[in-house]
Amino acid sequence: MGEAPLSWPDGNDRVPYWIYTDQGNYERELEKIFYGPVWNYVGLECEIPNPGDFKRTQIGDQSIIVVRDAEGGVNALVNRCAHRGVKICEQDKGSFSEIMCPYHQWTYDLKGNLQGVPFHRGVKGNGGMPADFSMADNGLDVLKVHVRNGGIFATMSDKTPPFETYMGNRILGYYDRELDGRSLSLLGHSRQRIGANWKLMLENIKDTHHASLLHVFFVTFGLFRVDNDSRVEMDDTGLHTALSSIRGKQELNDGTAQMRSFDSNLALNDPSLLDVVREFDGDQTVVMQTLWPNVILQQQSNTLATRQIVPKGPNSFELHWTFFGYEDDDEEMTARRLRQANLMGPAGLVSMDDGQILERTQEGILAHPNEQGVVELGGRGTDDADHMVTEVALRAFYKGYRNVMGL
Amino acid sequence: MTITPELRSEIADLANAYALAIDDGELDRWPRFFASDCLYKIIAKENFDSGLPLGLLMCDSQGMLQDRMEAFSKLNVFGPRSWRHMLGAVYTTGSEKEISARTNFVIFETLAGKDTHILCAGEYRDIIIREHGALKFRERLCVYDTTMIPNSIVRPI
Numbered sequence: 001m002g003e004a005p006l007s008w009p010d011g012n013d014r015v016p017y018w019i020y021t022d023q024g025n026y027e028r029e030l031e032k033i034f035y036g037p038v039w040n041y042v043g044l045e046c047e048i049p050n051p052g053d054f055k056r057t058q059i060g061d062q063s064i065i066v067v068r069d070a071e072g073g074v075n076a077l078v079n080r081c082a083h084r085g086v087k088i089c090e091q092d093k094g095s096f097s098e099i100m101c102p103y104h105q106w107t108y109d110l111k112g113n114l115q116g117v118p119f120h121r122g123v124k125g126n127g128g129m130p131a132d133f134s135m136a137d138n139g140l141d142v143l144k145v146h147v148r149n150g151g152i153f154a155t156m157s158d159k160t161p162p163f164e165t166y167m168g169n170r171i172l173g174y175y176d177r178e179l180d181g182r183s184l185s186l187l188g189h190s191r192q193r194i195g196a197n198w199k200l201m202l203e204n205i206k207d208t209h210h211a212s213l214l215h216v217f218f219v220t221f222g223l224f225r226v227d228n229d230s231r232v233e234m235d236d237t238g239l240h241t242a243l244s245s246i247r248g249k250q251e252l253n254d255g256t257a258q259m260r261s262f263d264s265n266l267a268l269n270d271p272s273l274l275d276v277v278r279e280f281d282g283d284q285t286v287v288m289q290t291l292w293p294n295v296i297l298q299q300q301s302n303t304l305a306t307r308q309i310v311p312k313g314p315n316s317f318e319l320h321w322t323f324f325g326y327e328d329d330d331e332e333m334t335a336r337r338l339r340q341a342n343l344m345g346p347a348g349l350v351s352m353d354d355g356q357i358l359e360r361t362q363e364g365i366l367a368h369p370n371e372q373g374v375v376e377l378g379g380r381g382t383d384d385a386d387h388m389v390t391e392v393a394l395r396a397f398y399k400g401y402r403n404v405m406g407l
Numbered sequence: 408m409t410i411t412p413e414l415r416s417e418i419a420d421l422a423n424a425y426a427l428a429i430d431d432g433e434l435d436r437w438p439r440f441f442a443s444d445c446l447y448k449i450i451a452k453e454n455f456d457s458g459l460p461l462g463l464l465m466c467d468s469q470g471m472l473q474d475r476m477e478a479f480s481k482l483n484v485f486g487p488r489s490w491r492h493m494l495g496a497v498y499t500t501g502s503e504k505e506i507s508a509r510t511n512f513v514i515f516e517t518l519a520g521k522d523t524h525i526l527c528a529g530e531y532r533d534i535i536i537r538e539h540g541a542l543k544f545r546e547r548l549c550v551y552d553t554t555m556i557p558n559s560i561v562r563p564i
Binding site for chain 2 (some may be wrong): 095135186187188189190191192194195214216217220263268269270272273304320323334338339341342344345347349352353355356357359
């Protein structure tokens, strides 16, 4: 967008559209956010249960290998051979005992240490590496990793605060509610590419009231609706958010009366989809956490999932869903989680609408970088709310985003 | 109890009629292709190959098929589009009583004002039975190879 002024309007109740479309801003986000002092979500321990198990993932534009070593530790390694830069690992997941680059067979252990270089000592007295070549200095780039109750996070910066400080007690409380230390069992993945800026995905979860208007399925069956008892809570930075809510009834009240999509007569032919059992302390049937910068940790009824956001330039992102349960789930509970998974993912009864609307948002704003969005529902402040009729979590988010980006 | 040429052609008709009903937007016909006791599941190849149970979409009763059909038709929000199922030849094994079939598919999706793209590629893995005289899917697994679904799947496949 060339020379257009990239400035922020007064206050957090207006969001300029160039932050969703500008290539330069995207590149600054990679440096200041994803490669900066943050804890990026990279997966769940149940994806790599045994020594040697690995998965490939991404932080910003960089390919990352997450692997369990022989001692049971979890390592995050940049997927780039120290020799000539080859992307070593092409598989999405699997198991290996060592990591070998196919090009010249430089070989690394599961902690990323360089173990072997062919022809290191030369052949018949010819060639070989210089005597002072350092194996220790030529390992894979290693990220700092933190594992908490089965969730794996990694950071590229030395300045990242300890994980607990980074999340704050309030968000950690919600985190530990879902990832409570029990072993997790992996149910599967879904992956989709959405032609929208990555921040719009976080916003979508922080924007509490759209669910009552866009998602007819939610609205009708009361799974998530403005008239539900609910809370919107942020950490001190405003970047992490936890939304929690208690399922409402299929009834007509002053909330549902304002929703053009509400139909009190709709009934499911197979109500087993909504056969929800209480499994956590407290009455909340929905807790959606957006953990800065790249993951949504969610409970909707009995379906549990993470959604990892992988940015792909300013105008696109990938959403990698991982659905899970607990190792102590009985067969009935697993069946329930799998049935309720129909709500979510690229064909989700609910989340399908989000993928569609986010792409339309991007299309709407693409040609208008200097226009701005209005975020005034529930006032102009950034304090917690005990209801959903508010865009407060968006204002708090952009307060935090401006701090991080220096805007 | 072998699969005769006549039966083979009846199975091919079922596969084609199913795809056409969806491409024609006649979703109300979709549940009728299934047996009264049925399983329909769209599943990523990565899950299928690893023995992970998660479906992108899963219906294990006629009621769930009906509910999905109504959601696709009335509740979900998405823009206008055309779909074309391209089917490979049906490969059948098993017996007349319980037919196993595998069919490759590619679905082309065309959104209003945009280029045609591939929505997904994969294969149907079916178990087909005869119920009240007609062939029905007792089980239809749609195993898709596509790593990243372009946005969403807004109809059954």
